[in-house]
Amino acid sequence: MKFLYEKDLRQMKYTILTSTKHDETVRAIAERLGMSDAKLRMMLIRRFDMSLLENLESRWQMGQRHANDGDPVAEELGYELFTRFIPLVDTETMQTIYTDTQAMTQEIPFEEAIARGRARIREAILS
């Protein structure tokens, strides 16, 4: 439902994301996911509220420090990082991607399986 006093927050969210520290963080996340900064910025603006955007840098730092997935596939995909620390993908979708990627590592080289897993994460983020 739209209220008369609802504001369009896109401009303010964009301002948050383009400050020095946030810009560095967005670029680092985009690099990790293998997607363009602009697309990631667009999805962040669409999905996150202003406080989560403000806290993006801290969450990214804590994710780097504390996200402990326990196995190399989850680590490479950023299972905990992109579900709990920076909630870009919901847990069920990530679990499916993880299970499929884990199965793929038995059949094709590890790097290729991870690349395919990452592509599916990008799709999930952009969907």
Next chain:
Amino acid sequence: MKKTVDVSIPLGPMHPCWKEPVRLKCETAGERVLRAEVELGYMKKGIERIMQGRPWQEVMFLAERVCGICSVIHNMVFIETMEKISDIAVPPRAAYLRVVANELDRIASHILANFSYCYTIEHETLAMYLLNTRETVLDNLERLTGSRINTAYMIPGGVRFDLLPEDAAAMLADLREVEEEMKRHVRIFETGPLIALRSKGIGFMSREDAIRAHTVGPTARASGVEDCDLRLHHPTYRELGFTQITRTEGDNFARVMVRFQEVFQSIDLIRKCIDTLPEGPIRGGGFCKAGETSYAGEAPRGELTYTIRTDDYGRVVDIAIRTPSIMNIEACAHAMIKDAASIADVTSTFISSDPCIACNER
């Protein structure tokens, strides 16, 4: 059968319980809050942009205007960052006086936060008692620095005013009074059955959620996060034997109680400082140089970080301020308020995290 409706309830931006304008959009199913969103942008100052290109002498005054409640620590962290860049040493007496000013500011901030909480849960009597006690604390801050709010007490290499022996004696006498009053207030808060109903088990945040959102200050310490008080790593506080206060309940009650406990701890720290105040000058001198560094200090609400780049003339070329409320408000909206059993608890839970919108919208 009672009808259950799904409603989006906006709280704020102007709300009787909010000290500053912010809007919380709560999606509810009946009484249960499914999720909450925070809308900012009602008081953006753009202070970081204003600071850029100005000499440190001007930025010093701007820094403490980021937030009126914890202005001393903004002044302190900015000055200590400049000192780190320029290798300026602080005389021991000045370092101790800085702690006194900082702790007085912390007491005032914590009492104000707990006042807001008591006011929000409709315990106005205790709220007014707390405000009355806070006045004595602010009087002492004025006694030391000459001002109650924007003190501009610290300068690179020292502080601006010394603490005279008669003022120190008066301060200690006042702190004894504050301590006695605070013991009474804490007893009222701890034993009030209605306070417990509105506070215990409400707005729970787990330790894991607190770590994920990088929650800081009393909000993190109430959820059992260890080693999250930067005073543990500050040389002057280490000399004074500082230890962190931690609770494990993670609810509104724990957050308020951590602040109450820290008030007593701050009083003890001020006493220690005054009793062992080293003799000597209060200003060491030095010049601000070119450089870049990031430095954090423990504000009343938690970790406050200044990242500064300066030029040869001591002008601030670039500055980024990360205030504790950025992390705490986010954690509050997405961990404490989410899945709250009653919409009536949203305001008190939000206030229990001591949100500072002025800090959030630098």
